[in-house]
Amino acid sequence: MRCLLVEEEVHQFSNLVKALSGEDVSKCYQCGKCSAGCPIASEMEILPNRIIRLIQINSKDTVLSSSTIWLCASCETCFTRCPEEIDLVRVMDVLRRLSLEEGYRCPEEGILRFNRFFLASVKNYGRVHELGLMMKYNLASRQPFKDLGQGIALFRRGKIPLRPQRIKGMDQIKGIFAKSKPFLEREASGGGGR
Amino acid sequence: MRYGYFPGCALHSTAKEFDLSIRLSCPHLDLELVEVPDWSCCGASPGHMISEELALALSVRNLYQAERHDLTTVIAPCAACYSRLKSANKEVREDARLMSRINRVVGEEFTGKVEVRHLIEVLYKDVGLSRIESSVTKPLKGMKFACYYGCLLTRPPKVADFDDVENPIIMDRIVEALGAEPVSWSHKTECCGASFAISRPEIVVRLVDEILKAAQFAAADSIVVACPLCHVNLDMRQSQARNKYGRNYNIPILYISQVIGLAQGEAYKALGLDKHLVSPKDLLKKGLASF
Ligand code: SF4
Ligand code: SF4
Numbered sequence: 158m159r160c161l162l163v164e165e166e167v168h169q170f171s172n173l174v175k176a177l178s179g180e181d182v183s184k185c186y187q188c189g190k191c192s193a194g195c196p197i198a199s200e201m202e203i204l205p206n207r208i209i210r211l212i213q214i215n216s217k218d219t220v221l222s223s224s225t226i227w228l229c230a231s232c233e234t235c236f237t238r239c240p241e242e243i244d245l246v247r248v249m250d251v252l253r254r255l256s257l258e259e260g261y262r263c264p265e266e267g268i269l270r271f272n273r274f275f276l277a278s279v280k281n282y283g284r285v286h287e288l289g290l291m292m293k294y295n296l297a298s299r300q301p302f303k304d305l306g307q308g309i310a311l312f313r314r315g316k317i318p319l320r321p322q323r324i325k326g327m328d329q330i331k332g333i334f335a336k337s338k339p340f341l342e343r344e345a346s347g348g349g350g351r
Numbered sequence: 352m353r354y355g356y357f358p359g360c361a362l363h364s365t366a367k368e369f370d371l372s373i374r375l376s377c378p379h380l381d382l383e384l385v386e387v388p389d390w391s392c393c394g395a396s397p398g399h400m401i402s403e404e405l406a407l408a409l410s411v412r413n414l415y416q417a418e419r420h421d422l423t424t425v426i427a428p429c430a431a432c433y434s435r436l437k438s439a440n441k442e443v444r445e446d447a448r449l450m451s452r453i454n455r456v457v458g459e460e461f462t463g464k465v466e467v468r469h470l471i472e473v474l475y476k477d478v479g480l481s482r483i484e485s486s487v488t489k490p491l492k493g494m495k496f497a498c499y500y501g502c503l504l505t506r507p508p509k510v511a512d513f514d515d516v517e518n519p520i521i522m523d524r525i526v527e528a529l530g531a532e533p534v535s536w537s538h539k540t541e542c543c544g545a546s547f548a549i550s551r552p553e554i555v556v557r558l559v560d561e562i563l564k565a566a567q568f569a570a571a572d573s574i575v576v577a578c579p580l581c582h583v584n585l586d587m588r589q590s591q592a593r594n595k596y597g598r599n600y601n602i603p604i605l606y607i608s609q610v611i612g613l614a615q616g617e618a619y620k621a622l623g624l625d626k627h628l629v630s631p632k633d634l635l636k637k638g639l640a641s642f
Contacts, residue, residue: 196541230396236507257401270550287360291549294549315367324390332458333456339403340404
């Protein structure tokens with residue numbers, strides 16, 4: 158008779174997450190404290206504790222196509238309160254990167270687009286130019302007048318410089334972007350080293 | 352006391368008044384701030400979401416800029432910059448292999464001889480309450496402030512280790528030293544949804560509404576913050592929270608450095624108090640005679 162549960166297969170996804178994040182999600186006993194304090198819980202279709210559980214039971218597709226991993230605001234409340242000191246933000250970061258690397262569709266297009274434009278600004282100027290970033294974002298999202306009132310109010314108070322500031326060390330910034338890879342393999346540690 | 356100063360992108364635009372008021376109030380406290388030469392963005396949340404190496408390298412470049420110019424302590428007034436710079440510093444210091452890998456990406460030889468600290472930590476621990484108190488010329492009598500710390504000033508405690516993680520008190524003590532009254536309230540460390548300000552504003556409006564409601568319930572005149580992202584959300588989304596949830600808010604959001612500057616007798620405009628969307632004019636009339 159064939160054994161249905163081969164250990165390596167069952168733990169494939171959690172082992173991958175562990176290798177990439179250093180976090181051992183098998184320590185989670187589903188107390189739910191992470192989700193209880195999560196400020197974004199009401200917008201999430203799958204709560205943070207369930208994401209961890211889904212990793213444990215190898216449900217890679219469900220996890221990597223969920224909106225939760227993009228809606229996580231990295232506020233660190235869950236990690237601060239987790240009795241097993243699982244660094245969920247580190248886990249979420251790895252899930253976001255895996256989801257991009259493996260070509261899953263991101264259900265939160267706007268968040269991903271904002272992140273990309275933000276980093277493009279850093280890559281081009283070394284700093285973020287908020288006005289350029291907002292205009293680019295609004296145009297790409299086909300809502301050019303979003304937050305226009307607020308934008309004008311900020312502008313009138315002299316808070317939005319028209320021109321970006323470009324730093325001197327741009328060669329170095331370009332080099333950093335060219336050389337950086339998405340993942341750092343790390344040795345599995347207990348509580349992570351943040 | 353000489354410190355490196357890492358303003359970060361927001362303090363050069365939407366949080367200009369944070370920068371202005373820091374530069375005005377710190378000299379009264381013998382804090383000399385030297386801007387980290389040619390600093391660059393720390394990468395914030397988008398950086399670590401997309402690449403860990405990128406996030407570390409962008410932070411380490413700035414730490415190296417400080418080290419190279421003999422700035423042994425760097426003050427970052429933005430909670431997000433503080434968190435990124437400090438956690439990157441901690442990670443590369445604790446792992447020599449990681450340090451050399453990131454140094455290769457940056458193309459410099461950072462050795463880890465820099466400390467990253469937040470402004471309120473330096474004010475409380477290095478300057479001290481008595482020094483702050485003795486710089487006061489116009490005590491903020493009768494003002495009730497809700498001190499709001501947000502997420503990354505106290506979390507995670509392995510990184511932000513200078514105050515209590517669930518009930519921080521540093522800013523409360525500082526406003527007390529200025530003669531004001533800190534209120535006790537429930538939302539000191541709730542998240543404002545910072546990184547979604549542009550991509551998912553409805554989430555931010557919901558969170559802002561909850562924070563404002565809690566401050567109102569505690570009968571605070573104003574909310575005092577120490578992070579540009581908290582400020583822009585609480586100040587800019589107030590009218591939307593009012594429209595969506597039907598509560599009547601008119602709560603000025605002030606930077607801790609503006610509040611300190613006011614008590615030191617600095618002028619309204621010089622401190623950038625005219626730059627807020629919710630004007631603090633009426634509030635200040637109530638507390639202080641001449642601004
Ligand atoms: S707080 Fe920690 S142990 Fe509890 S459910 Fe969340 S991840 Fe699991
Ligand atoms: S870090 Fe993410 S998952 Fe954790 S509490 Fe904050 S928003 Fe929720």
